[in-house]
Amino acid sequence: MSSASLLPAPAAAAGSLLETVAPPGRTSRDVPRVLAIAGSDPSGGAGIQADLKSIAAHGGYGMAAITALTAQNTTGVRGVHVPPATFLSAQLDAVSDDIQVDAVKIGMLGDAHVIAAVRGWLEKVRPGVVVVDPVLVATSGDRLLQESAEAALGELLPLADLITPNLPELAMLLGEPEAADWPAALDQGRRLAARTGATVLVKGGHLNGSTCPDALVNTAGLLSAEVVEFAGERISTRNSHGTGCSLSSAMATAQARLGDWEASLRAVKPWLAGALRTSGQLEVGAGNGPINHFHHLAQSERKGGFAELLRAETVADLEAIYGLGFIRGLAEGTLAEREFAYYLAQDAIYLNGYSRVLARASALAPTESEQLFWAHSAQQCLEVESELHRNWLSTRSVQTELGPVTKAYVDHLVAASAGGSYAVLVAAVLPCFWLYAEVGETLHAEYVAAGAQAGHPYAEWLRTYADEEFAAATLRAIEIADDAGRAASAGEREAMITAFRQSCRYEVEFFDAPSRHS
Known part of the structure; x- marks a missing residue:
C-alpha cells in the first residue's frame, strides 16, 4: 500500500531489514563474490579493511588484493609502501584462477606500475561489475597517488562501470578547480562520464550546507535520466574515515545483487547514513574516526x-x-x-x-x-x-x-x-x-x-x-x-x-x- 506512495528503496539497505525475499526473475547472486583491490589501513577504518566490512555488511563474500601498505591511524598517514606490481598481479591471478569474481572494487593504487597491473588483469578477466574509487588524497589531506600516475589512472577509468570520486578528486581527474556548488559538481560529473563512458557517482559531501546530495550521472543512456539525483541530510560527525572506500565497495556488492545502479544507491545510501550517524558509538581513535559498518546488526542484537x-x-x-x-x-x-x-x-x-x-x-x-x-x-x-x-x-x-x-x-x-x-x-x-x-x-x-x-x-x-x-x-x-x-x-x-x-x-x-x- 502507498502508506505514502512517496516511495523507494531499498528501498532497503542491503543487509538492512528490508531485503527479505529476492524479487521474482532476479538472476543476480544472493552472496556475490566481491574482490577489493586497494591499500591496507592498519587502523581498520579505510582501505581494504573498510572494504571487507562494507562487503560483508551488504551480504557479499569479500576478497582482497593489497596494492599498498600504509602506516596510518585516525590522525593521518605516516608512511606508504608499495610492493612490486608483479606481486599484485600474482595476487589477482591467484584469486581469479580459482574463484569467479562477480564484482570488483578498486581503491588506492599508488603508482603507474600498479595501475598497469590492475588494468591488464581487468582486460583479461572482464569482471561483471567494476567500481573505481579514485583514491588520490586521504581525508587527512595526505596524497595517496603519485602525481606521475594520474595519466595512467585516466587510462584505467574507461574500464570502470562506476566511478566514485569525491569533489576534490573529481576536479583533479578533469584538471579543473574544485566545484564550488552542486550544479558545478554535476557539470563536472557529466564531463567525466562523457570522457570515460562510465557512470559517475557525484557526491556532495564536500559542499557546505545542511544537505548532502548525491547523483548518478551517465551520458550514454544507461540510467533512467542523464542525471539521477538522490537527496540526503548532512550528518554532523568527525567520524568519516573510510566513507568513500565503504561507499564504493557497498555499491559494487549491491550492484552484483541488484543489477541496477539506481536501486543500488537507494539501498546503500540509508545504510551509509546510519553508519555515520552511529559512528560515535565505536569510540575509535583521537582523530577522524571510522564509520559504524555493522550498525544495523548491533541494533538488532541490542x-x-x-x-x-x-x-x-x-x-x-x-x-x-x-x-x-x-x-x-x-x-x-x-x-x-x-x-x-x-x-x-x-x-x-x-x-x-x-x-x-x-x-x-x-x-x-x-x-x-x-x-x-x-x-x-x-x-x-x-x-x-x-x-x-x-x-x-x-x-x-x-x-x-x-x-x-x-x-x-x-x-x-x-x-x-x-x-x-x-x-x-x-x-x-x-x-x-x-x-x-x-x-x-x-x-x-x-x-x-x-x-x-x-x-x-x-x-x-x-x-x-x-x-x-x-x-x-x-x-x-x-x-x-x-x-x-x-x-x-x-x-x-x-x-x-x-x-x-x-x-x-x-x-x-x-x-x-x-x-x-x-
Missing part, C-alpha cells in the same frame, strides 16, 4: 532482534504478493486499466484513513522525534492522495465507493489505534511501509531492467517507487517498531506480532482486490 522476528512474518506474504496477477500485470504493463483504476481509487480512500491512524500514533508517541515522524508521515499520505491519486483519477470514470477489503483493513488499523497501546499500533501500521517498500523496489527495478520501455501505461506510477524518502521512512518505522518491541511486555509483544501479521495479510488482499473486483 534490541533482542524483535524486528527480525517481524521480518520473518513477512516472507510468506511477500511471496503471495509477487504471485498475484495484479503485480505481474503492473510490472509488465499488461494490467487492465479498470483494475489499476480500482486499485488507485481504493488506495486514495485507504490513505485518508491511514493518515488519521498515523496522526493517532503521533499523539501516543513517547518521544518528540517519533511524534514528528508519524505526523510527517500522516501529512505525506494526504499529499500523495491529492497530488497523485486524485490527479490521475480525475481524468477517468472510476468507481470510488469503499471496497470491502479497504474497509476491513482500515477498520483493523482504527481498532489498533483505539486500543491505547502505542507499541501495537506501531506494529499494525508497519506493513504498509515495509511490504509496500519491498514490492515497490521490485517493480521499479524490473521496470528499469526492462529498459524503462516506452509506452508502458504505468510508467509514471512505477517511477514513484524510486523515491528515496520513503526508503528512509521505512527504515525509521522499522527502527521504531524494534524499539517498541524491546520495551514491551511479553503479552504486548504477542499482541504486536498478531497486529503486524494481520496487516500483512490485508496487504496481500489489498493488492489482490482489483482482480477480484473486476
Whole structure:
C-alpha cells in the first residue's frame, strides 16, 4: 500500500531489514563474490579493511588484493609502501584462477606500475561489475597517488562501470578547480562520464550546507535520466574515515545483487547514513574516526532482534504478493486499466484513513522525534492522495465507493489505534511501509531492467517507487517498531506480532482486490 506512495528503496539497505525475499526473475547472486583491490589501513577504518566490512555488511563474500601498505591511524598517514606490481598481479591471478569474481572494487593504487597491473588483469578477466574509487588524497589531506600516475589512472577509468570520486578528486581527474556548488559538481560529473563512458557517482559531501546530495550521472543512456539525483541530510560527525572506500565497495556488492545502479544507491545510501550517524558509538581513535559498518546488526542484537522476528512474518506474504496477477500485470504493463483504476481509487480512500491512524500514533508517541515522524508521515499520505491519486483519477470514470477489503483493513488499523497501546499500533501500521517498500523496489527495478520501455501505461506510477524518502521512512518505522518491541511486555509483544501479521495479510488482499473486483 502507498502508506505514502512517496516511495523507494531499498528501498532497503542491503543487509538492512528490508531485503527479505529476492524479487521474482532476479538472476543476480544472493552472496556475490566481491574482490577489493586497494591499500591496507592498519587502523581498520579505510582501505581494504573498510572494504571487507562494507562487503560483508551488504551480504557479499569479500576478497582482497593489497596494492599498498600504509602506516596510518585516525590522525593521518605516516608512511606508504608499495610492493612490486608483479606481486599484485600474482595476487589477482591467484584469486581469479580459482574463484569467479562477480564484482570488483578498486581503491588506492599508488603508482603507474600498479595501475598497469590492475588494468591488464581487468582486460583479461572482464569482471561483471567494476567500481573505481579514485583514491588520490586521504581525508587527512595526505596524497595517496603519485602525481606521475594520474595519466595512467585516466587510462584505467574507461574500464570502470562506476566511478566514485569525491569533489576534490573529481576536479583533479578533469584538471579543473574544485566545484564550488552542486550544479558545478554535476557539470563536472557529466564531463567525466562523457570522457570515460562510465557512470559517475557525484557526491556532495564536500559542499557546505545542511544537505548532502548525491547523483548518478551517465551520458550514454544507461540510467533512467542523464542525471539521477538522490537527496540526503548532512550528518554532523568527525567520524568519516573510510566513507568513500565503504561507499564504493557497498555499491559494487549491491550492484552484483541488484543489477541496477539506481536501486543500488537507494539501498546503500540509508545504510551509509546510519553508519555515520552511529559512528560515535565505536569510540575509535583521537582523530577522524571510522564509520559504524555493522550498525544495523548491533541494533538488532541490542534490541533482542524483535524486528527480525517481524521480518520473518513477512516472507510468506511477500511471496503471495509477487504471485498475484495484479503485480505481474503492473510490472509488465499488461494490467487492465479498470483494475489499476480500482486499485488507485481504493488506495486514495485507504490513505485518508491511514493518515488519521498515523496522526493517532503521533499523539501516543513517547518521544518528540517519533511524534514528528508519524505526523510527517500522516501529512505525506494526504499529499500523495491529492497530488497523485486524485490527479490521475480525475481524468477517468472510476468507481470510488469503499471496497470491502479497504474497509476491513482500515477498520483493523482504527481498532489498533483505539486500543491505547502505542507499541501495537506501531506494529499494525508497519506493513504498509515495509511490504509496500519491498514490492515497490521490485517493480521499479524490473521496470528499469526492462529498459524503462516506452509506452508502458504505468510508467509514471512505477517511477514513484524510486523515491528515496520513503526508503528512509521505512527504515525509521522499522527502527521504531524494534524499539517498541524491546520495551514491551511479553503479552504486548504477542499482541504486536498478531497486529503486524494481520496487516500483512490485508496487504496481500489489498493488492489482490482489483482482480477480484473486476
